Amino acid sequence: MAVVERGQAPIYFGSRIPQPVPTILKTDPALDDVLTVNFGPNHPSTHGVLRLIVDLHGEHVVGLAAVIGYLHTGFEKTMEQKTWWKGVTYPARVDYVSFQYNELVYVLAVEKLLQLQVPRKATWMRMALGELTRIHSHLVYLGTAALEIGAISMFWYCFRERELILDLFEMVTGVRMHTRYFQVGGLAEDIPRGFYDQAHAFCERMPKAVDEYEAILSSNRIWLERTKGVGLLSADDAIALGQTGPNLRASGVDWDLRKREPYLAYDQVDFEVPVYPGGDVYDRYKVRVDEMRESTRIVSQCVERLEEMQGEPWIADDRKVVLPPREELHTSMESLIHHFKIVTEGYRVPEGEVYVGIESPRGESGCYLVSDGGPKPWRVKFRAPSFAALHATAACMTDAAVADLIAIVGSLDAVMGDVDR
């Protein structure tokens, strides 16, 4: 097949992706009365520091440019200067709403380079905390996206349950966000007493809470009119624009890495993958709401399995990579040396390159690592699902009014920390 030249026909029949590809939705020069408006960088409904330059013709959006980079922090550069061990702190700050997942993908990538086996207790706890983070992330999405459309009470309801999840994180890790609980080799600490009971209580409460959210929104006439048929993204367009996760599943593509390429122990838990065919804002909402229910099921299964593993190790026993237990430092010279070497110089990771992708709340969160065999990464790159999601905004904007813009940006659920890194 011949290479399709840019600016000619769409890449396939029926594509709504404007040509040329929309970094900018180009304004038609024949239009007069075009008003250019800045959204952001500090507009409350931009999910972080995002600036949209919107050309309006009456109420219709005829041109769009996204200015990003306000939250660019240079994490990838910073991590090249730190040892592998210290680097675990940074990924959580990248996507600050689903912090555990970035931590997890980095840790999994380093473990793949090291070919390190992780104890099963750590695997199951990673799944439990990961799914709690997914619920947390979807709650933040739902609360803010509904708030932007005017349903302010949703925000309070969602943040009520979010507090419970943060309490669980605080109990396990000592911190509410950016936990640094996953270590290369397993977990930083054992699971504290009382976690299982509190997690069970949360799993009992959460489905009822999701019922409440749905009671407020799913058949709410204002919500339906604001979301149904708005921001359409077809399955082919979603794939061409690199969408993954809920945005892709809301366009009718049954694609979930937890089922397709099971990592951790996802092949041993029972859950469904919600798929909706509409590709509009409403279906993206429905996918996420259903995912909250499924994640609750996974958490409860994980906690049940973890209860059987009391007393098992939570981190691999590889003294070249994993810090020795604190109490051994007082009695063992070898342990002291290992501790000193890991903290000061860091452990070495064999030469090679690796890419690991996992299903984060926003889609495929990936980590590409290059090691030269030394104690510091040569290159760290995060595949940010939000980056692709934000890029798809312009394709969703066909025939959109300015009020729809808010609903669309909210529904794509881009977190600016993830976009800008």
Next chain:
Amino acid sequence: MSYEGVPGLVETREALGETTLVVDPARLVEACVHLRDEERFNLLLDITATDYLGWGDVPVSGYLATPEGRDLNYPAAQGYARTPKPKPSRFTLSYHLLRVADDSVRVRVEVRLDDGETVQTVISVWPTADWHEREAWDMMGIAFDGHPNPTRILMDDDWEGHPLRKDYPIGGEPVRFSGEE
């Protein structure tokens, strides 16, 4: 799985269960169209640029590293067991492709470039490449021929240099509005 039909294929690498296809930069678009249409890699996940400047000559502690292993007679300072294999060019671009289908599979397409060399844009193959290529330009200074909007994306428009290059100074950013002006 064999990718022998890919146009411009230079080398195929298998490591840690991942396949890397090294492709001639001049025939990248051709190879990508082949991979999309014949091998059904319909989703481009990411484009990563990597700078290999100084690869393998980092000062070493403990002992001097050589390609064969440690040289115990020459102590030095950072402790590599052996020096890494040399890289044929300064930059690589890694395109991570995914087949979204029941028989899903991943592949990495690698292109080797030297400083100043450019590569054709793949926006016509996967529209999502647009921002990823802008990021590679912004962070690494790799230019893409035929890109409709080859501007910076994360850094300011008037930024000098490309921050993720290995020769970019760390901590050397001048302080604006320091009161001395």
